[in-house]
Amino acid sequence: MTTTSRRTGVWVAAVVLALVGAIGVLVGSRDTGSRGAAVPEPTATNDPQTQRAADAESALFAVEQAVADADRQAFTNAFDPGAESRAAGFYSMLRRLPLSTYTLRFVSPAGGSTGTADRWAADVEARWAIDGYDERPVSTEVRVTFTGEGDDTRVVDIARSTGERIPEWLLGQASVRKAGSALVISANPRLTERIDAQARRAVDDVQDVVTDWPGRLVVVVPRDAAQLEGVLASEPGHYDEIAAVTTTADDASDADAPVRIVLNPAVYQDLGTTGSQVVLSHEATHAATGAAATDAPLWLVEGFADYVALVDAPVSVEVAASQIIGQVRKSGVPKQLPSKDDFATRSGRLGASYEAAWLVCRMVADQRGEAALLRLYESALESGDVDAALADTLDSDVPMLTRQWRDYLGELAGD
């Protein structure tokens, strides 16, 4: 698929990453709650590796303590004097984010190298939680460069580790603002105002259907494509055609995993007002319902998100479903509901697949009511078993739903 192939006017180049497995992120993570008193002062030892680990732990503890105490001077003192402006930048970003947890734990010398007394680096596990938004801390590894030894150990820099995601607190001069109940972290000043308004609307759109959702949404707006790839730890170009992604913040798939909507600024800003709102409301539906960690079929996950995003959008069905209607007129009604492969980002059928999935949900809401659609969705999302959900909530099954949907498509296409 490409964004341009997905039609004029509205459209959504948006994906939810169905992530499996907590790839390595839990390795080495430990409870940080009782950490404070246990951190050793730098002590002399004969083993240079052990000494360096102790020095790093001590310097890192000074950083996290300064953040916890909101003590700018202590934070600056934990850094090398030559890195004062870096320290000021880090500190102001850390203070802008409402963090309830922020810890840094030495993992290992970076790349196995011992470096020199002058400049050495370590892989460090960072854990943080955005207060009021994250149900548990996010964990990722960062690369910290130090200088000195013993009591004179200071931090020189904190940077993204290769292959790891860029934490929000390393986004540089990003703004952090509440947009209603949503939180918008934007490194892209051109989009900040627009996202503020659209995030509010996205929360309203979702709450109109998912009425018990408290509206805690975190939207990250990277500066550019390179920063987007850093935030998602993706291959260059992988998201070139994608307007927005909903993902767990650390690739975990547990139900409490903190979720982020990450926008691709270049694609997003080129969408019209209606199209970009549909994208954000669609992604907000995923975020609100924990869709990044479900086994429910994509036709239901994506179809429901589009149902929510489009139910009040000023777009006719002929426009919003133009690709699938065109396909039906050309080659007949599809035999099956869209498969997982139909939603692959490089599938040429992606646009029609989203529309087809949307029409399943629109049909259920038309024929059985929106509350029935919501029950079906929530039941399938929770169990991952759409057959059981259809039986329980609609007294139906996939073959019956497919027949009804094929009739519905045929009527829309004027067959």
Ligand SMILES: [Zn+2]
């Ligand atoms: Zn989606």
